[in-house]
Amino acid sequence: MKSILPLLLTLVMTISWGQDPIIKAPKTTWQMFTYDAGTMFTSIGYAYTRPLYWKGPQWQTMGAVAGGTGFLYLFDDQTSKFFRDGRDHVPSFIRHYGEFIGNPENNYSVTAGVYFTGLFTKNEKLRRTGVLLISSASATGLLQQIMKSLAGRARPISGQSKDTFDPFNASRNYHSFPSGHAMMAFTNAYVIGKQFKNPWVKAGIYTVGLVPGISRVWDGQHWLSDVAFSVAMSVFTVEAIDRYLDSKYAEKYNDQNKLVSWNLTFAPGQIGVIARF
Template sequence: MKLLKYLAFFLLTISVTGQELQSNKEKNLWNNFTYDVGNMFGGVGYAYSRPFHWKGNDWANFGYLTGGTLLLFTVDDELNKWKNGFNQDIPDAIMDYGHEYGSPENNYMLTGGVYLAGLFTKNEKLRRTGVLLISSATAGGFLQQVSKRIIGRARPKSGAGSATFDPLHLDRVYDYDSFPSGHAMLAFSNAYAIAKQFKSPWIKGGLYTVGMIPGLVRVLDDFHWVSDVAFSTVLSIFIVESIDKYLDSKYDEKYNDGKPKNVSWNLSFGPNTLGVSLHF
């Protein structure tokens, strides 16, 4: 609970500071940094507030996400047994990458490096990208940590079934913190945010593929169920899109030479269909 109070305090105080600095035309390193930090926390707050402003299509997408997750939930045990037939064939390099890249400390090293590069080179587009990366990681990371304690779903490696829960703990209960997947959420948030810098569908597709590896590795190594990773991956899209929309009003630099965004996504859910459709 103390963590929630501290976060609320920062969201209020730093965001106000950032708003004041926006009107200051003198742009030096400190002003840019303070303004960006305000936008980082402002972006987190904006993402958390979006459900209060959702309309028909937004609620439909969330409904598809919920329905798809529940559908995968019914076959999690079968999928877990199925992957045991080939998980030992995955190269160690891919497994190591999947575990290390999605960890919070390594994630913030990458996102912080992107932001600092933009700050010190005075590249507003790169600064904005760093703000988007850090805000998305913070929003997703905090949300999944709270959710783990509330839901308390057993991990596959605990030996319990996918429908086993030990919910409502203030402290994290290891082996009962499977849902959602932090590695999947952080890794795909990064991939999705970085892909916004490029027009080529091949580059975007490559980045999305790389971003999905940590989540899949965690499934293969019995840290998560398939539904954990699927839910977390799609939720990261919700978060990045909402924060990116917020940052549109905070920075002059837009992606892809300032042209209107031509990327859209929708969830598809039906008797023979389940997935995310991306148009770019």
């Protein structure tokens, strides 16, 4: 818990001190809490129903994600060997950080801390950030648990090949797709990145958010395609819930339109993701 406090305090000070004072009609703490709790619940439902309203561009984006995941899937055996062979060359504190921050218990300690700080200080931007963190983590957490069971994909560490699927197998060795650690960690990073306008700061935060997912590949717990798909699902979920929260809270991030574009690019000897924000 002690190692969480520096991250929590940094986030609180960044959001609280880096924004203009918020002047709102007074509400009781209990009223704000019940409102936020209800909003968290409805925002998860909103995120899950978005595919019912997708049009051409959204389906094209989802098709690109599916195609990119499928492309990475072709090389999962090779990429898994590459990452696992290089594991011992990675500093242990980076690997441990990836395991720690992607753990649900630790994740909710951070997100709840952000939310309750905003609640008790009556800082709506910080409250909204906490609501977005908790809602997005809950939505992705439930989604990945359902998908793990349905897919039943074998983990690399099980000794099975990338093509091994056994749906509804209760063994954790068959819960590889998608990666819960990657979803949790990148969801947090993507939400925190929204607090900043500078693209280099965003990129740095996103890079840190990718470490837990990659650490799971190092440890043989997930294939690279599992992690890539999980990151995409984190982005979709956060964007959907953030749009929903625009109708529930007066304060918005940086007063900027939520326009984000993630494109997969493939070239000889090159695989990449281009983000425009």
